Amino acid sequence: VRLHYVYPYPHVDKLIPLMADGKILPYLDIPFQHASPDILKNMRRPAHAEKVLERVHKWREQCPEIAVRSTFITGFPGETEKDFDILLDFLREAQLDRVGAFTYSAVEGAAANNLPGAVPEEVKEERLERFMEVQAEISAARLGNMIGKELEVLVDAAGDGQSIARSYRDAPEIDGEVLIDGVELPVGEFAKVKVTHADEHDLWAELM
Known part of the structure; x- marks a missing residue:
């Protein structure tokens, strides 16, 4: 059993020792979505990327075998180039094993539809491409570390x-x-x- 789409509440930390002991599969899928405090606030998600990084590092200290997966959104309303750079910096620091990403698209009835600063489609796509290029390098390095195992x-x-x-x-x-x-x-x-x-x-x- 793999744990998918787990919201990063503090109780998640209690699962890591169980993974290290072989009682739960060491795989964790947590949709971080973004890393910029401003964008996370607009998403109505906890805006503490630094704490997230600390927790990811701690999980790996407790359970070196853990595979961490996440998903992210590019082009959320109001996302500036600075916000996107924060996201890329987070990605490089977190060194996640598996990552999925997609561009923001309006959902009927969603509060985000009314936020200012709509990002042009071509910018969303360009940022997604840059995001995936960075993650491809990370993924190649992390999978390369598996050689010989x-x-x-x-x-x-x-x-x-x-x-x-x-x-x-x-x-x-x-x-x-x-x-x-x-x-x-x-x-x-x-x-x-x-x-x-x-x-x-x-x-x-x-x-x-």
Whole structure:
């Protein structure tokens, strides 16, 4: 079981020791959404990016294996270039394992629709592209750190001399995959593998 879309209340901290003890899968999906205090305030979310960073670092100290995923929005009404730079700085500091992002779009009845400072669509898209470029570098580095490590994976599919699997770090359909070349393993079974190389999305491994 992976914990998805968990609001970052203080009680989340109590789960990390359970992850370190192997009682809960060490995977945490928390939608931080942004890092600029002004934008977070307009989103009606806690505006304490520094405290969030402290907590992420503390989680990793307590449970080095933890995979942290989050989602963010670019182009929220009122977002300035300074706000966006704060977001990029947060991203670089947090070094999150998995990240999703999308541009802001108006939702019928949402209070944010009435906020001043609508961001042009082309600016939203340009910021999203820059955001994902930064995260791609982070993801590639973090996945690169997995090379040489041993993992237990669950096989999702097999064919054409390859098996497609997932580790505890990979939620289905939204995260990456572990690709095992040269062998077709039974779907639905677990296997022990050793990571041989990586890119910004996926891992490649060999059967042990």
